[in-house]
Amino acid sequence: MDLQALGLTxxxxxxxxxVLLALGIPLAYWLAxxxxxxxxxxxxxxxxPILLPPTVLGFYLLxxxxxxxxxxxxxxxxxxxxxxxxxxxxxxxxxLYSLPFAVQPLAAGFRSVDTALLEQxxxxxxxxxxxxTSVLLPLSTHSVIAAAALCFTHTIGEFGVVLMIGGDIPxxxxxxxxxxxxxxxxxxxxxxxxxxxxxxxxxVLALVLLYARRSNKEASRG
Amino acid sequence: xxxxxxxxxxxxxxxxxxxxxxxxxxxxxxxxxxxxTTLLRVLAGLSCPTSGRIRFEGRTLLDTAANIDVPxxxxxxxxxxxxxxxxxxxxxxxxxxxxxxxLDRDRRTARVDEMLQLFGAESLADQPAPQLSGGERKxxxxxxxxxxxxxxxxxxxxxxxxxxxxxHDILARLLSLQGSAQVRIAYVSHDLAEIWRLxxxxxxLESGCVTAVGPLQQVxxxxxxxxxxxxxxxx
Numbered sequence: 001m002d003l004q005a006l007g008l009t010x011x012x013x014x015x016x017x018x019v020l021l022a023l024g025i026p027l028a029y030w031l032a033x034x035x036x037x038x039x040x041x042x043x044x045x046x047x048x049p050i051l052l053p054p055t056v057l058g059f060y061l062l063x064x065x066x067x068x069x070x071x072x073x074x075x076x077x078x079x080x081x082x083x084x085x086x087x088x089x090x091x092x093x094x095x096l097y098s099l100p101f102a103v104q105p106l107a108a109g110f111r112s113v114d115t116a117l118l119e120q121x122x123x124x125x126x127x128x129x130x131x132x133t134s135v136l137l138p139l140s141t142h143s144v145i146a147a148a149a150l151c152f153t154h155t156i157g158e159f160g161v162v163l164m165i166g167g168d169i170p171x172x173x174x175x176x177x178x179x180x181x182x183x184x185x186x187x188x189x190x191x192x193x194x195x196x197x198x199x200x201x202x203x204v205l206a207l208v209l210l211y212a213r214r215s216n217k218e219a220s221r222g
Numbered sequence: 223x224x225x226x227x228x229x230x231x232x233x234x235x236x237x238x239x240x241x242x243x244x245x246x247x248x249x250x251x252x253x254x255x256x257x258x259t260t261l262l263r264v265l266a267g268l269s270c271p272t273s274g275r276i277r278f279e280g281r282t283l284l285d286t287a288a289n290i291d292v293p294x295x296x297x298x299x300x301x302x303x304x305x306x307x308x309x310x311x312x313x314x315x316x317x318x319x320x321x322x323x324x325l326d327r328d329r330r331t332a333r334v335d336e337m338l339q340l341f342g343a344e345s346l347a348d349q350p351a352p353q354l355s356g357g358e359r360k361x362x363x364x365x366x367x368x369x370x371x372x373x374x375x376x377x378x379x380x381x382x383x384x385x386x387x388x389x390h391d392i393l394a395r396l397l398s399l400q401g402s403a404q405v406r407i408a409y410v411s412h413d414l415a416e417i418w419r420l421x422x423x424x425x426x427l428e429s430g431c432v433t434a435v436g437p438l439q440q441v442x443x444x445x446x447x448x449x450x451x452x453x454x455x456x457x
Binding site: 114123127130134135138 | 309
């Protein structure tokens with residue numbers, strides 16, 4: 001069992017989840033409330049990673065973060081190392097790849113809140129930020145938790161983007177899914193089996209906790 | 223004094239209303255579908271009319287020609303809808319305090335207590351909103367709308383669905399505002415029995431148009447037969 005890869009995978013999933021909630025909540029709020037022509041376009045781009053092969057996203061990110069682009073050269077100059085093949089690069093890739101898993105449940109949760117409540121908040125002088133923090137988020141806790149659980153488990157299991165952007169550097173970019181790939185390449189099926197079971201256990205645990213919370217909530221509503 | 227001149231199209235329905243609210247109480251009266259709720263929503267700033275102008279106490283709240291549209295939260299208007307939309311994750315006290323967060327804690331608590339007392343809801347203060355009955359919700363919704371001391375309070379059929387005892391008690395408490403609070407009230411109803419004795423001006427709406435304006439008893443007396451005919455369900 002590659003404990004270093006396990007630690008790195010959990011760290012990547014935790015950071016990605018926090019970043020995705022910080023980005024996803026305002027973006028989902030905008031998608032749930034905006035009435036502009038721009039909305040379908042933004043919605044399409046945020047959903048795109050679900051349909052794109054991970055290698056396509058990974059390839060373009062590799063190019064963007066590498067020394068071929070001004071952005072890649074500028075970030076390498078600022079950080080002292082290129083973003084490609086680094087843990088920070090993995091976080092960026094994971095955030096983009098899991099974006100729909102944060103935005104979709106959050107936007108659905110915000111849309112399900114009764115508009116009469118939002119109108120009352122407006123009438124009582126609440127601005128957009130206060131409406132979000134005092135009305136929408138407290139009434140969408142299940143969606144926030146669902147988004148966090150999906151982002152966490154999806155990041156833990158990602159392979160294509162991680163391999164393209166991060167390669168396979170132990171302690172820096174080798175996640176559990178890459179470790180499984182390496183173990184299979186080396187015909188260490190028993191080790192690959194153990195690592196795979198760990199991934200399955202983490203995903204099942206996260207989903208059971210999520211659904212247990214939902215059924216508790218439904219039971220308390222009667 | 224409020225001057226209202228609104229034209230609002232919504233599908234096939236057109237609201238074309240032009241009138242003044244001269245008194246402290248104005249009843250907006252008319253059958254279902256006359257445009258009463260639409261009118262209140264436009265006044266509150268929740269719907270933007272196709273064109274129009276609203277002036278209240280010398281302040282322009284809306285003037286589509288001049289591109290003025292004061293946001294709902296800055297109009298100093300409270301609005302209690304037919305189904306009181308209380309925040310379900312908050313208690314009655316927290317609901318009432320929602321619109322007065324700018325006050326310091328002591329003044330906020332005092333104001334909430336005052337509102338709870340005004341509507342006879344002291345015992346409900348710490349109850350979560352979903353546990354309140356229909357009448358209790360109405361009381362809390364009224365207290366919440368009045369807590370920020372609005373200049374105008376819009377009440378959309380506030381007694382609909384209540385038992386007689388609750389309805390009489392809430393109406394008496396609303397009427398007591400006339401002497402104590404500096405607030406004008408626009409009261410929407412389609413129930414003649416409910417409004418008959420109110421010391422108010424009335425604006426009669428029919429199919430989106432104002433058909434009569436004046437002192438309530440006087441207007442109702444002169445239009446009584448037609449109004450009763452209008453309210454009778456089609457045979």
